[in-house]
Amino acid sequence: MKNVLLVEDEEELTAIVGVVFEEEGYEVRKSNSAEAALELCQSYRPDIIICDVKMGKMDGFMLLEKLKAAERLKDVPFIFLTAFDESQARKKGLNLGAVAYIAKPFDIEDLLKTVRNLVPPA
Structure with missing residues (x-):
């Protein structure tokens, strides 16, 4: 079973996306901050990461930079899922190495399709 790390500070969105991905056959781990996600990744290697941009002290850009600098995590596909939809x-995000940048509000089917194309569930 492939696993998804969902880094999002909106609890309701985290719950909905988590349930949808679990129903599709993914194992989902959740983190409500970039700092907690970074700590989790010390002992866990997700198959893909879906992350918000704007969170607490560390934003999604900083998290992506730190993960890309870690040898065992640098190849993990990273998707931004965010309301922060400015072209810059x-x-x-894409220049830092994200494979996709999806703006909220979003269609869950589009997110699922993107993830399935990168990491099929089984």
Whole structure:
């Protein structure tokens, strides 16, 4: 079973996306901050990461930079899922190595399709 790390500070969105991905056959781990996600990744290697941009002290851009610098995590596909949809932010995210930048509100089927194309569930 492939696993997804969902880094999002909106609890309701985290719950909904988590349930949808679990129903599709993914194992989902959740983190409500970039700091907690970074700590989790010390002992866990997700198959894909879906992350918000704007969170507490550390934003999603900083998290992506730190993960790309870690040898065992640098190849993990990273998707931004965010309400922060300015062209500069999108460009920055993709330049840092994100494979996709999806703006909220979003269609859950589009997110699922993107993830399935990168990491099929089984």
